[in-house]
Amino acid sequence: METFVSFTNQSQGRDRLFRATQYACALAKYLLRNEAKRKELVTKLQYLESNMSSGRKLLRLGxxxxxxxxxxxxxxxxxxxxxxxxxxxxxxxxxxxxxxxxxxxxxxxxxxxxxxxxxxxxxxxxxxxxxxxxxxRDVYGISQLMMQRSRDRNYQQKVHQHLNESPDVACVIVPQLDAFLFLLFESLRGHPSVVLDTLKNVCDLFIPLDTLGIFKTNAGVVGFCGLTSSLLGILSVLRPNLKIKP
Incomplete structure (x- = not known):
């Protein structure tokens, strides 16, 4: 309960909560759009979505x-x-x-x-x-982590172990894709804040891409991506150590 109170007392926390509700309504509206018996519910969801959007605009004045x-x-x-x-x-x-x-x-x-x-x-x-x-910024941060990790002796030992355990796969994949993915995983495993921020920004990107007509999707994809990024944002507010720095 104390965590919830602390979360809602923060302007960022309230905005994330309003945003998650807004996009959850958008996603639910899309999923229920063809059900004739749920027209009244869809109308209520649309009204709630509009109210959440207006409330967020008010909270963002500063x-x-x-x-x-x-x-x-x-x-x-x-x-x-x-x-x-x-x-x-x-x-x-x-x-x-x-x-x-x-x-x-x-x-x-x-x-x-x-x-x-x-x-x-x-x-x-x-x-x-x-x-x-x-x-x-996220891609640059990941590349820096990968460079640092590639120079680490412990990582080099893990690569040799990986090659020895999977010699057949190593001959074909490891020099290209597998080596890259292995290095990426090892680099990000100890940096959850970078993973969280990257996933959040990737999800958010689908919203303006759709609005600007650069990559058209549908209201369901926009609602899902908005809800996912909002939940990741809530997690970063609840656990400040998961917020990327600087």
Whole structure:
């Protein structure tokens, strides 16, 4: 109970919870779309999804400032690749929140004379660019871990053991794909935060890809990916040691 209270007291925790509910409703709507007897339930799910989306927009009103502050912090990162990726990710995230805030203001009547579709499209583009930068950061981090692991003597001994235990497979696969996958597994086994962040960003990527028409899927895939990334986000909030750093 204390963990739940602590989680819901955090703005990130509430947003993740609202987001998970929003995409769970989207997924359930898609799965029930052809069942005539569930039309009333689908309507309720759509209403709940809309409310969750509106609630998240309200909770995100201060996130622009947080993203700009995060961009300033990442400028101090010593690694130039990480500095570039994280700073651009945070700046694009700040621009996304600006667009999101403008659309929220329009939805409640504070602003009238704006093109909602254009602002929504721009918000999706900034969100997409932010995810690309975060994924680039993940790939770079994984490559660094793999390089470090490949130089480790214990790893080299494991490779020799692997070759000795599977000589037939080793002759064909190990020099190419199997060696890569073995190194990848060994590199990530002790870094769950990198795995979690990569999976989360990959799932999130399907949402703007579909909206922008780059890779069209359907509402079910978007709902499933959004729900999965939200649950992974909740896990990172509940267990701060699983949050990738920097």
């Amino acid at each position: 996130n622009t400032v947080n993203s700009i502050h995060a961009a300033k912090s990442t400028l101090q990162v010593s690694d130039p690749v990480l500095r570039f990726c994280l700073t651009l990710a945070n700046l694009n995230r700040a621009l996304y929140f600006i667009c999101d805030n403008v659309m929220w203001a329009r939805s409640i009547g504070l602003i009238r004379d704006i093109d909602k579709d254009r602002w929504s499209l721009n918000a999706t583009r900034f969100y997409f660019l932010s995810l690309i930068m975060n994924l680039t």
